[in-house]
Amino acid sequence: MSENLTRLNKYLSEVGYCSRREADRLIDAGRVTVNGTIPELGLKVTPEDDIAVDGKAIKDRKQDFVYLAFNKPVGIVCTTDTRVEKDNIIDYINYPKRIFPIGRLDKPSEGLIFLTDDGDIVNKILRASNHHEKEYIVTVDKPISQTFISRMSGGIPLEELGKTTRPCVVEKLDSKTFKIILTQGLNRQIRRMCEYLNYEVLTLQRVRIMNISLDVPVGEYREFTDEELKTLNTMLKDSTKTFQSRSNSRRPRKS
Numbered sequence: 001m002s003e004n005l006t007r008l009n010k011y012l013s014e015v016g017y018c019s020r021r022e023a024d025r026l027i028d029a030g031r032v033t034v035n036g037t038i039p040e041l042g043l044k045v046t047p048e049d050d051i052a053v054d055g056k057a058i059k060d061r062k063q064d065f066v067y068l069a070f071n072k073p074v075g076i077v078c079t080t081d082t083r084v085e086k087d088n089i090i091d092y093i094n095y096p097k098r099i100f101p102i103g104r105l106d107k108p109s110e111g112l113i114f115l116t117d118d119g120d121i122v123n124k125i126l127r128a129s130n131h132h133e134k135e136y137i138v139t140v141d142k143p144i145s146q147t148f149i150s151r152m153s154g155g156i157p158l159e160e161l162g163k164t165t166r167p168c169v170v171e172k173l174d175s176k177t178f179k180i181i182l183t184q185g186l187n188r189q190i191r192r193m194c195e196y197l198n199y200e201v202l203t204l205q206r207v208r209i210m211n212i213s214l215d216v217p218v219g220e221y222r223e224f225t226d227e228e229l230k231t232l233n234t235m236l237k238d239s240t241k242t243f244q245s246r247s248n249s250r251r252p253r254k255s
Contacts, residue, residue, distance in 0.1 A: 004046045004047065005044035005045070005046060006044060006045060006046070007042065007043070007044055007045075008023070008027060008032065008034065008039055008042075008043050008044070008045050008051070009023035009024050009027060010023075011045050011051065012026070012032070012051075012053075012058065012119065013119030013120055013122075013123060014119065014120045015058060015059070015119075016064075016065055016117045016118050016119060016120075017053065017058055017117075017119065018100065018119055019100065019119045019122045019123065020119060020123055022100075022119075023119070026053055027039065027041070031053055031054050032051070032052070032053050033051070033052050033055075034049050034050070034051055035049055035050050036050065065116060065117055065118040066095070066097055066099055066115075066116055066117050066118075066223070067114065067115075067116050067118065067121075067223060067224040067229060068093075068095070068099065068114065068115040068116065068221045068222070068223060068224075069112060069114060069212055069214070069215075069216065069221060069222055069223075069224060070089075070093065070101075070112070070113050070114070070115055070216075070220075070221035071110070071111060071112060071214055071216050071217060071218050071219065071220055071221070072089065072105050072109075072110055072111060072112075072113050072218075073092075073110055073218050073219050074107070074108055074109065074110045075087055075107060075108075076088070076089050076092050076107070077089065077107050078101045078103070078104040078105055078113060080100045080101070087107075089101055089113075089115070092219075093115065093221060095115070097117060098117060099115045099116055099117050100115065100116070100117070100122070101113050101114065101115050102114040102115070102116060102121070102122050102125050102126065103125070103126055103185060104185075105206060106188060106191070106204075108204070109204040109205070109206070110203075110204070110205050110206075110218060111136070111204075111205040111206030111207060111214055112206045112207060112208065112209055112212070112213070112214040113206070113209075114209060114212075115221070121232075121233075121236065124236045125209075125210075125236070131183040131184075132183065132209070132210050132235075133181050133182070133183055133208070133209075133210055134181070134182050134183075134185065134206060134208065134209050134210075135179065135180070135181045135182075135206070135207050135208035135209075136179070136180050136181075136182070136190060136204060136205060136206050136207065137173070137177065137178075137179055137204075137205045137207055138177065138178055138179075138180060138190060138194070138201055138203070138204050138205075139176055139177045139201070139202045139203040139204075140176055140177075140178075140194055140199040140200060140201055140202060141176070141199060141200040141201075141202055142176065142199065143175045143176060144172050144175065144176060144177075144178055144199075148197055148199065149170050149171075149172055149178065151197060152168070152170045152178075152180065152193055152194075152197070153167060153168055153169065153170040154167055155167050155168075156192075156193040156196050156197070157196070158186065158189075158192050158193070158196070160192070161186055161187060161192070163186060165182075165184065165186065165189060165193060166182075166183055166184050168180060168181055168182050168183065169181040176202075190204060191204070210232060210235055211228060211231045211232055211235060212224065212228050212232065
């Protein structure tokens with residue numbers, strides 16, 4: 001029986017109810033019950049336990065997960081808190097099932113973002129240590145020099161975040177437009193990198209996450225293909241999904 005025990009937050013994530021971070025919040029708020037009682041922190045459960053959130057029973061939805069590729073417009077905020085932000089991604093898509101975005105794109109940015117109800121895949125993709133690629137097309141306010149390309153690709157010190165960006169691939173596309181492939185997602189990373197070099201970002205579009213490329217019009221979404229999902233799961237096979245302690249586990253905002 002002990003082999004079937006799973007921490008409660010992990011269980012809620014793996015059955016597709018929410019991310020593990022959100023599960024921690026629900027548990028801390030006393031909104032989760034196990035067999036009719038509020039659980040202690042770190043409780044382990046089995047599939048046979050009666051688990052509920054706000055009094056509603058939780059069922060395993062592994063066989064019915066949703067995976068969407070959405071082309072987020074400028075002005076839409078990547079939050080699931082529909083009470084706080086009027087122009088939030090959940091109300092905009094208005095999907096009939098409860099889904100949540102994987103990571104973020106800043107309000108002034110547009111492009112590809114995933115939405116799902118599979119909390120397990122969210123955890124694997126968001127772990128910075130997994131170095132998953134994200135590709136962007138960026139337009140800036142003045143001509144791009146070779147020095148700009150070299151310095152952007154070599155790593156930029158972001159003093160306000162106390163970090164230096166990882167080396168990355170940067171390619172000039174025209175006089176004011178470049179492509180950049182990141183393997184991290186620091187808060188407003190691309191904008192901060194450009195600001196450090198005295199450039200201002202005019203437009204920023206994410207066009208690829210890992211093996212999935214942007215191929216739908218702005219404001220529209222599609223489901224992952226079976227082949228895309230198979231490849232994605234293969235790429236994530238060896239990814240860690242272990243959370244850091246809460247003191248250093250704030251989810252970074254994507255550029």
